[in-house]
Amino acid sequence: MSNQGLIIEERSRDIGDFLVGRLIPFRKKRMVGPFIFIDHMGPTTIKKGHYMDVDQHPHIGLSTLTYLLEGELTHKDSIGTHQRISPGSVNWMVAGKGVTHTERTPEDLRDGTEFTAHGYQIWVALPKELEKTEPEFHHIAAADLPNWTDKSAQYRLIAGKGYGRISPLPVHSELFMVEVKTEKEYELNIKGDLKGEIGICIVKGVIEACEDIIEEGNMLVSKIDDSCTIVLKPKTHVLLFGGQPFPEERYIYWNFVATSKETIEAAKERWKNQEFPKVSGDDTYVPLPG
Numbered sequence: 001m002s003n004q005g006l007i008i009e010e011r012s013r014d015i016g017d018f019l020v021g022r023l024i025p026f027r028k029k030r031m032v033g034p035f036i037f038i039d040h041m042g043p044t045t046i047k048k049g050h051y052m053d054v055d056q057h058p059h060i061g062l063s064t065l066t067y068l069l070e071g072e073l074t075h076k077d078s079i080g081t082h083q084r085i086s087p088g089s090v091n092w093m094v095a096g097k098g099v100t101h102t103e104r105t106p107e108d109l110r111d112g113t114e115f116t117a118h119g120y121q122i123w124v125a126l127p128k129e130l131e132k133t134e135p136e137f138h139h140i141a142a143a144d145l146p147n148w149t150d151k152s153a154q155y156r157l158i159a160g161k162g163y164g165r166i167s168p169l170p171v172h173s174e175l176f177m178v179e180v181k182t183e184k185e186y187e188l189n190i191k192g193d194l195k196g197e198i199g200i201c202i203v204k205g206v207i208e209a210c211e212d213i214i215e216e217g218n219m220l221v222s223k224i225d226d227s228c229t230i231v232l233k234p235k236t237h238v239l240l241f242g243g244q245p246f247p248e249e250r251y252i253y254w255n256f257v258a259t260s261k262e263t264i265e266a267a268k269e270r271w272k273n274q275e276f277p278k279v280s281g282d283d284t285y286v287p288l289p290g
Helices: 261-272
Strands: 013-015 018-021 035-046 053-059 062-070 073-077 082-085 090-094 099-104 115-125 136-140 147-150 153-162 175-182 186-189 197-204 206-209 212-215 219-222 229-232 236-243 251-253 256-258
Touching: 035 062, 035 197, 035 236, 053 256, 053 261, 062 073, 062 153, 073 090, 082 090, 082 136, 090 099, 090 153, 153 236, 197 206, 206 236, 251 261, 256 261
Parallel strands: none
Antiparallel strands: 013 018, 018 219, 035 115, 053 099, 062 090, 062 115, 073 082, 073 099, 090 136, 147 153, 153 175, 175 236, 186 229, 197 219, 197 236, 206 212, 206 229, 251 256
């Protein structure tokens, strides 16, 4: 999915050990570990005449992670993938040297029935040596992800390593993404369980950190690696994400991520000249911005 027009205006401020913002990238923090872009999709009502149709568009230098909380999507790409995704499962597309894809409301849900679509589209930068790797696609069912409970909290390890567990998602760097839901007030301990930079996205509810109350729709970024304790208030839902940052800077333009501006410029020319691989049977085309 394109990031054009989807980055929410920065609303960052310091509270003790944290920076509070909306979604990355924002001015004070361009990346969290290898995570370079997070778009909160919805919640929105899908109804007749208002289906989700993200036309054919390209990516390079990153992996896309699609995680739905409500609703369903169909993913198609230029390497031949045709995959439906439901809440709790994960679509993981490794763009590498270049891939094209679409995301649409499934055909059988285009019958006028209204439903809610809600989820996250996440971009994870690839290590420099894998930026031009061959594209891949992986789908992991919800039942195959590590799930566990601690007191009133339910955990799901979506990607990477955390809390002594490993997700089956084939990631390419040291990272983690963990979902936590709780019905009652719960003290969330992170130190020693998650490694690297830490982001906390509040999907629903309220958390308390550094004696400050942070409400849903905000994101916290820890300024101290491996070290924070927060309190989740009753009926709160968060996503924890992050990991070890890369040594090199990343450039981002539209759907392109790379360690060099030259690679970005080359991808822009390839897309303008329609030289990227195409999704079979799809003739849509999202023009390069600007």
